Amino acid sequence: MTASVLTDWDDAKTGTFRKAVTPARHALHEHPAFSDDALAELIDRRPRDMTDICTMGDDPSDQDSWRGGERGNATGAQLMEAVRAGKLWINLRHAMSDDPVYAPLFRQLFDELKAKNPGYAPVRSYGGILISSPKAQVFYHADVSETLLLHVKGRKRFRIYPAERPWLTDRSMEDILHFVAAEDVPYDAAWDADAWTKDMEPGDFVSWPLHAPHRVENIGGLNVSVTVEVVTRDSLMKNAVLHANGALRRMGWTPRSNAVKGPQALAKLAVSRGWKLYRSLRPVTMPRSEVTFDVDVAAETGFRDRAAV
Ligand SMILES: [Fe+2]
Numbered sequence: 001m002t003a004s005v006l007t008d009w010d011d012a013k014t015g016t017f018r019k020a021v022t023p024a025r026h027a028l029h030e031h032p033a034f035s036d037d038a039l040a041e042l043i044d045r046r047p048r049d050m051t052d053i054c055t056m057g058d059d060p061s062d063q064d065s066w067r068g069g070e071r072g073n074a075t076g077a078q079l080m081e082a083v084r085a086g087k088l089w090i091n092l093r094h095a096m097s098d099d100p101v102y103a104p105l106f107r108q109l110f111d112e113l114k115a116k117n118p119g120y121a122p123v124r125s126y127g128g129i130l131i132s133s134p135k136a137q138v139f140y141h142a143d144v145s146e147t148l149l150l151h152v153k154g155r156k157r158f159r160i161y162p163a164e165r166p167w168l169t170d171r172s173m174e175d176i177l178h179f180v181a182a183e184d185v186p187y188d189a190a191w192d193a194d195a196w197t198k199d200m201e202p203g204d205f206v207s208w209p210l211h212a213p214h215r216v217e218n219i220g221g222l223n224v225s226v227t228v229e230v231v232t233r234d235s236l237m238k239n240a241v242l243h244a245n246g247a248l249r250r251m252g253w254t255p256r257s258n259a260v261k262g263p264q265a266l267a268k269l270a271v272s273r274g275w276k277l278y279r280s281l282r283p284v285t286m287p288r289s290e291v292t293f294d295v296d297v298a299a300e301t302g303f304r305d306r307a308a309v
Contacts, residue, residue, distance in 0.1 A: 003027060005109045009116045017117050018146060021160050021196045022207045028226060029152045029202035033101050036080055039131060039224065042095060043076030052091040053295060055303055056137060060215065061187055063139040069293035069303050078297045084222040086302020089132040096127025096226050124231040132223045140187035140215040142168055144176060144239055145229035148207045151200040154221035159195035163212040167191055170258050173211055174246030177239055185213055210235050244268030
């Protein structure tokens with residue numbers, strides 16, 4: 001791609017980037033790599049263990065209805081059809097950053113972000129491609145990395161909430177970092193009034209501050225989006241302090257500060273490392289990793305439940 005990925009970035013966006021919700025426009029939706037046929041071929045190229053297939057219920061507060069499934073023998077094209085007609089959500093993890101067709105676009109996106117935002121220096125970044133049904137949703141959650149979304153196909157209602165009490169507590173992030181919770185955090189429907197809300201169209205970009213909770217409801221058509229996780233020095237330090245506070249809490253202390261600067265924060269880095277070493281000797285499984293359905297292109301929902309054992 002010789003034209004820009006980001007098409008309307010200006011000084012105002014540089015001023016708010018990573019500090020506040022920053023919407024912009026991009027051009028990936030016009031690129032042939034995002035045609036239905038190209039995406040079906042991408043699904044066929046991706047390793048199975050890098051392809052997450054999920055479904056979920058209709059109630060935005062029923063976070064526990066999120067569950068995993070398996071693709072079986074469905075081809076990429078069949079899977080695209082099952083998603084278009086059913087109730088599925090597919091995450092092609094790292095496809096945007098690893099796949100030879102998409103990685104050049106990913107590098108160009110970061111070259112442009114760095115050129116337009118002086119001092120922006122990601123430590124690591126990963127891009128996934130999400131393909132989801134017209135009525136799929138992603139429940140209220142917070143990500144551990146800084147996150148960007150580039151919407152490519154269909155329409156989705158995106159809500160982003162402040163990364164502070166009551167919308168998010170330090171305790172919730174500590175639990176996510178200690179793997180005792182998935183990325184879901186407690187949700188109250190009344191908070192929708194406090195959210196930045198936008199019906200995303202193809203070509204819409206949005207970024208938001210670290211840990212800001214968000215939720216997404218698809219509102220039309222087969223949805224395709226690129227999601228980007230960015231590890232920065234800021235996210236590493238903030239997560240180390242929260243992780244250490246969670247470790248201290250598990251040892252019976254009540255942490256009083258979540259400051260990311262000063263001797264206390266540096267001491268917490270050591271606590272966090274020590275706790276990770278201790279836990280690595282006692283591995284924990286992530287919640288809800290169980291597979292409960294198989295893709296079935298003939299089913300109305302696009303999947304068939306496994307019999308309970
Ligand atoms: Fe997210």
